[in-house]
Amino acid sequence: VSAFARPAARYLAALAVVTILAFIAAREVRIETDFSAFLPPTATQEERLLVSQLREGLVSRLMLVALEGADDRTLARASRALASRLASDPAFEFVANGSREGLATQLDVLMRHRYDLSPRVEPSRFTAEGLRAALQQTLDDLASTAGILTRDTVARDPTGELPALLMAMGAPASPTTRHGVWFSADGRRAFLLAQTRAAGFDSEGQDAAMAQVRGALAPGVNATLTGPGAFAAESRRLIRADTRRLGLWSSALILALLVVVYRSPLAIGLVLVPTALGLLAGVLVVHAAFGAVHAITLAFAATLVGESIDYPSYVLLNAQPGETARRAARRVGGTLMLAVLTTVASASALALSSFQGLAQLGLLTMVGVVVAGLAARFLIPCLLDDRVLTFPRLWLPAFDSLARARWPSFAAMAAVALAAVFLFMKHPGWWENDLASLSPVPAHLRALDAELRREMAAPEVSVFVASTGSSEAEALANASQLPGTLEKARDEGLLRGFDSPARLLPAQEVQAERRAALPPDGELSQNLRAALRGLPFRPDAFAPFLQDVTQARAAPFVTRATYDGTPIGSRLQAQVLSLDGRWIALTSITGITDAKRLSERVAGPDTSLVDLRQVSNAMLEGFRHEAMRQAALGALAIVALLAIGLRSGRRALRVTLPVAGALLLTVATLAALGHRIGVFHLVALLLVLGIGLNYALFFERPPEDEAERERTRLALALCGASTVVTFGILATSATPVLRAIGASVAIGATWSLLLAATGSRKP
Amino acid sequence: VSALAFVARLLLLVAGSTAAHAAEALDMGRLMRALAAAPAGKVEFRELKHSSLLATPVESRGTLSYRRPDVVEKDVVAPRPERFRIEGDTLSVTRAGKTRSIPLASQPVLGAFAASLRGVLAGDEKLLREYFRVALSGTEADWRLELTPIDEEVARLVAAVAVSGHAARVAVIEVREAGGDRSVLQVR
Numbered sequence: 001v002s003a004f005a006r007p008a009a010r011y012l013a014a015l016a017v018v019t020i021l022a023f024i025a026a027r028e029v030r031i032e033t034d035f036s037a038f039l040p041p042t043a044t045q046e047e048r049l050l051v052s053q054l055r056e057g058l059v060s061r062l063m064l065v066a067l068e069g070a071d072d073r074t075l076a077r078a079s080r081a082l083a084s085r086l087a088s089d090p091a092f093e094f095v096a097n098g099s100r101e102g103l104a105t106q107l108d109v110l111m112r113h114r115y116d117l118s119p120r121v122e123p124s125r126f127t128a129e130g131l132r133a134a135l136q137q138t139l140d141d142l143a144s145t146a147g148i149l150t151r152d153t154v155a156r157d158p159t160g161e162l163p164a165l166l167m168a169m170g171a172p173a174s175p176t177t178r179h180g181v182w183f184s185a186d187g188r189r190a191f192l193l194a195q196t197r198a199a200g201f202d203s204e205g206q207d208a209a210m211a212q213v214r215g216a217l218a219p220g221v222n223a224t225l226t227g228p229g230a231f232a233a234e235s236r237r238l239i240r241a242d243t244r245r246l247g248l249w250s251s252a253l254i255l256a257l258l259v260v261v262y263r264s265p266l267a268i269g270l271v272l273v274p275t276a277l278g279l280l281a282g283v284l285v286v287h288a289a290f291g292a293v294h295a296i297t298l299a300f301a302a303t304l305v306g307e308s309i310d311y312p313s314y315v316l317l318n319a320q321p322g323e324t325a326r327r328a329a330r331r332v333g334g335t336l337m338l339a340v341l342t343t344v345a346s347a348s349a350l351a352l353s354s355f356q357g358l359a360q361l362g363l364l365t366m367v368g369v370v371v372a373g374l375a376a377r378f379l380i381p382c383l384l385d386d387r388v389l390t391f392p393r394l395w396l397p398a399f400d401s402l403a404r405a406r407w408p409s410f411a412a413m414a415a416v417a418l419a420a421v422f423l424f425m426k427h428p429g430w431w432e433n434d435l436a437s438l439s440p441v442p443a444h445l446r447a448l449d450a451e452l453r454r455e456m457a458a459p460e461v462s463v464f465v466a467s468t469g470s471s472e473a474e475a476l477a478n479a480s481q482l483p484g485t486l487e488k489a490r491d492e493g494l495l496r497g498f499d500s501p502a503r504l505l506p507a508q509e510v511q512a513e514r515r516a517a518l519p520p521d522g523e524l525s526q527n528l529r530a531a532l533r534g535l536p537f538r539p540d541a542f543a544p545f546l547q548d549v550t551q552a553r554a555a556p557f558v559t560r561a562t563y564d565g566t567p568i569g570s571r572l573q574a575q576v577l578s579l580d581g582r583w584i585a586l587t588s589i590t591g592i593t594d595a596k597r598l599s600e601r602v603a604g605p606d607t608s609l610v611d612l613r614q615v616s617n618a619m620l621e622g623f624r625h626e627a628m629r630q631a632a633l634g635a636l637a638i639v640a641l642l643a644i645g646l647r648s649g650r651r652a653l654r655v656t657l658p659v660a661g662a663l664l665l666t667v668a669t670l671a672a673l674g675h676r677i678g679v680f681h682l683v684a685l686l687l688v689l690g691i692g693l694n695y696a697l698f699f700e701r702p703p704e705d706e707a708e709r710e711r712t713r714l715a716l717a718l719c720g721a722s723t724v725v726t727f728g729i730l731a732t733s734a735t736p737v738l739r740a741i742g743a744s745v746a747i748g749a750t751w752s753l754l755l756a757a758t759g760s761r762k763p
Numbered sequence: 764v765s766a767l768a769f770v771a772r773l774l775l776l777v778a779g780s781t782a783a784h785a786a787e788a789l790d791m792g793r794l795m796r797a798l799a800a801a802p803a804g805k806v807e808f809r810e811l812k813h814s815s816l817l818a819t820p821v822e823s824r825g826t827l828s829y830r831r832p833d834v835v836e837k838d839v840v841a842p843r844p845e846r847f848r849i850e851g852d853t854l855s856v857t858r859a860g861k862t863r864s865i866p867l868a869s870q871p872v873l874g875a876f877a878a879s880l881r882g883v884l885a886g887d888e889k890l891l892r893e894y895f896r897v898a899l900s901g902t903e904a905d906w907r908l909e910l911t912p913i914d915e916e917v918a919r920l921v922a923a924v925a926v927s928g929h930a931a932r933v934a935v936i937e938v939r940e941a942g943g944d945r946s947v948l949q950v951r
Contacts, residue, residue, distance in 0.1 A: 072868075099916075140843040143812045143821045146856065148872075148920055148940060155816060177869035180916050187868075541816040 010383050021280040030292040050615045060200030060228045064452050065192040069222040075190040076179035078218040085216040091209045093195040096567050098182035106566035114161040115552045121514040131531035134159040156544040175456045184455040191456050195570050196229055203232040226449040242733045250726040261718050267389050270380050271312040278308045278372030282364040290360055297360040304365050306726050307691055308372035310719035315376050317715035326381035333377050335701050338645040340373030342638045343690035349634035408758045416661040419668030430671035432678030442734055462612040464588040465602050472583045476502050478606045479585035494598045496591025501575040511557050518549050627682050655700050658755035659692035666748040684741040688748030695756035720753040791899050799886030801931035803829045810948040829884045849877045871916040879910055879924045904929055
């Protein structure tokens with residue numbers, strides 16, 4: 001007799017397997033938090049552009065810091081102190097707060113390269129006459145009260161190229177300034193912008209950067225941090241806190257339910273084994289297939305628990321008095337396997353999804369339910385062996401009357417019809433079309449971010465003209481054709497402003513041409529001497545100018561690298577990028593009024609107007625169509641499975657109809673509660689489908705006698721209650737994703753149970 | 764020198780300094796009241812700019828006017844017409860027919876510039892002390908106010924503003940820039 005003949009040894013072996021699997025999972029599985037796994041897949045170049053902008057775009061690494069809680073002078077001081085602390089912090093590329101010191105590096109770069117960049121540089125401006133006119137202007141400026149503002153550069157730049165350059169760049173939209181730093185209009189908030197080195201989706205790096213900001217804060221001043229990075233960190237924190245809190249509550253409540261029904265620690269322990277095995281196997285397989293498991297997939301794993309925890313109950317609670325689990329399992333085994341297979345069919349719709357995150361979830365569910373189902377069917381009977389568990393009888397009169405009377409069926413049909421009419425009339429208002437809804441960030445944080453951005457007058461960059469080329473230079477050359485057209489369009493009121501990368505990255509020929517406009521040293525100093533004649537300047541006053549010109553001629557040409565470490569540099573990183581072997585230069589447009597006319601105006605073989613909002617809406621719509629197609633295929637597979645498994649089309653219909661009705665009612669209830677049905681709701685609905693089919697399958701199973709019917713009811717009541725409890729708790733989550741799933745499944749399970757009960761079979 | 768004489772001199776020194784302090788405090792109040800009571804109006808000025816870039820200073824001319832409680836206008840006629848008008852929270856600069864308005868609060872140096880003019884013309888000691896360390900010297904008939912910016916941002920550009928005058932009349936406003944340049948505005 002082998003050691004496994006003894007039940008105690010089998011329990012130990014099962015425990016050991018679970019423990020080892022848990023150990024491997026904890027050690028090996030890499031958890032990724034990059035939210036873009038949950039972005040729709042990209043088909044077109046525009047869509048890839050959208051995703052690259054979301055991941056690495058203009059604002060993805062930009063942290064917005066709002067200081068508040070003190071008077072404006074204190075806030076301004078705090079802003080300066082914070083900016084100078086963070087400027088030397090390696091976690092940040094740059095910090096800007098509107099002050100001159102913050103922009104010193106950038107101004108220095110522009111000053112050094114002013115002769116390459118200024119559009120006014122021409123030979124005529126450096127002749128004796130040209131210089132004479134410039135010096136006359138300089139003299140007037142010097143005499144003026146305002147002269148103090150340009151005093152420190154005028155000896156180097158008497159022709160005023162830097163001011164001209166800054167003017168041509170246009171005043172960037174920026175907040176109001178108080179005490180020399182950015183402030184909200186009402187003076188209650190001081191603003192800083194900090195560019196992190198960590199990528200926006202690197203939630204750990206962002207978390208560290210946020211801690212640096214908070215640590216560098218002056219006492220008595222509060223900081224609000226927003227931006228994609230801050231969101232990533234915040235949602236990670238929220239999801240963690242949520243999973244801990246929700247996990248604790250739902251575990252406690254499920255345990256309480258199990259205690260009420262089973263009143264046996266052994267039975268409760270057994271119920272948990274298939275779920276644990278299924279979950280661990282699912283996570284390990286997903287890890288093996290994808291190389292990592294996404295954090296949100298793990299959060300979704302709750303959905304798997306919600307279903308697999310039911311399987312052992314179907315076996316254990318269906319045992320007749322005195323019957324072993326083995327015999328009971330043999331009796332309900334067919335129905336149980338059908339329940340598992342239908343869930344696999346519905347999850348396969350997910351597994352085929354081109355969303356990587358959803359594909360992971362689908363695979364996790366498929367593996368999880370198969371393992372949990374097999375464990376419930378074979379492992380539990382094996383563990384229990386000859387032991388017979390007895391459970392107290394619970395009386396459930398509600399189900400009884402539901403099954404006995406005829407009116408519940410009619411009421412259910414009426415409700416379903418009403419739901420269908422409601423959805424038809426409200427269509428398509430209940431569909432979610434905003435990509436932002438995919439964000440795991442709570443709406444109030446997004447609203448706060450939007451408010452701060454508005455106060456900061458930071459334009460939302462979602463519309464731009466994309467100019468492409470086979471090289472960076474070609475793309476920029478194409479982009480450099482735009483400013484003329486766009487200026488005209490602006491004067492006609494088609495747009496408010498634009499920001500072209502070409503202005504700061506002129507073609508090398510243009511730069512060389514500008515340099516050629518600067519006369520050789522000897523000639524220039526001769527021209528200067530002639531120009532100074534009769535003016536009250538000291539003869540050597542503009543020696544720094546001559547030096548600068550000499551240096552400018554020898555300096556390397558301006559490239560993107562020239563601007564590294566400055567706000568312009570990071571903007572150019574986002575505006576000039578290579579995608580699929582092509583280069584793209586983005587000229588961002590703000591305040592667009594007539595997209596159609598502007599699009600006609602700028603369109604060319606290598607240029608087009610791109611509206612990221614439209615692209616993202618189209619992407620979501622495309623995804624929805626894909627999801628619907630896959631769901632339809634999944635549904636077909638389920639019906640086929642049922643028809644084969646139940647050997648009767650009629651019975652298959654009796655199982656599927658209540659489920660279809662429940663799904664319709666669930667969507668209608670969610671829409672009536674103000675939810676917009678998005679990707680995450682669809683995921684939840686797939687789970688509702690799986691659970692609903694289980695309920696319907698077990699209710700539809702013809703019972704041998706009244707006692708068995710009652711046992712089935714008890715099992716289903718327990719399963720329904722545990723699902724509603726778990727997901728009801730999930731619905732209180734602070735994370736929108738989890739809330740959407742929680743609400744959908746809790747509502748869906750309730751409807752499924754009620755509708756399935758109306759179709760319950762008599763012996 | 765005997766010890767007694769030393770102590771006596773020390774006492775005198777202490778007494779002298781407190782007396783001087785009291786006198787200054789008293790004079791500051793009196794000067795401010797006198798300035799506050801002086802009639803507002805318009806005066807002509809000429810301003811000389813001294814700069815390390817210049818062999819000889821350049822001169823500009825114009826009018827300076829004040830209307831209670833807070834409107835100050837500096838109207839330059841030559842060599843290039845230019846107008847600075849401070850009213851409420853705004854500075855408007857008109858040059859070549861174009862006017863640009865800038866909130867005073869936006870840059871510390873603008874606030875300080877406005878406070879130096881308004882504070883002196885209105886006799887507003889509180890406003891002056893908000894932006895400057897104030898030192899008063901001379902006599903009532905021939906006084907001199909030395910205003911040193913408190914804010915670092917302002918101090919980066921302006922070393923000090925010295926205003927001198929006779930009784931309730933402002934005579935000279937001298938702005939000494941941090942770089943060594945200075946402008947001397949003389950009321951005629």
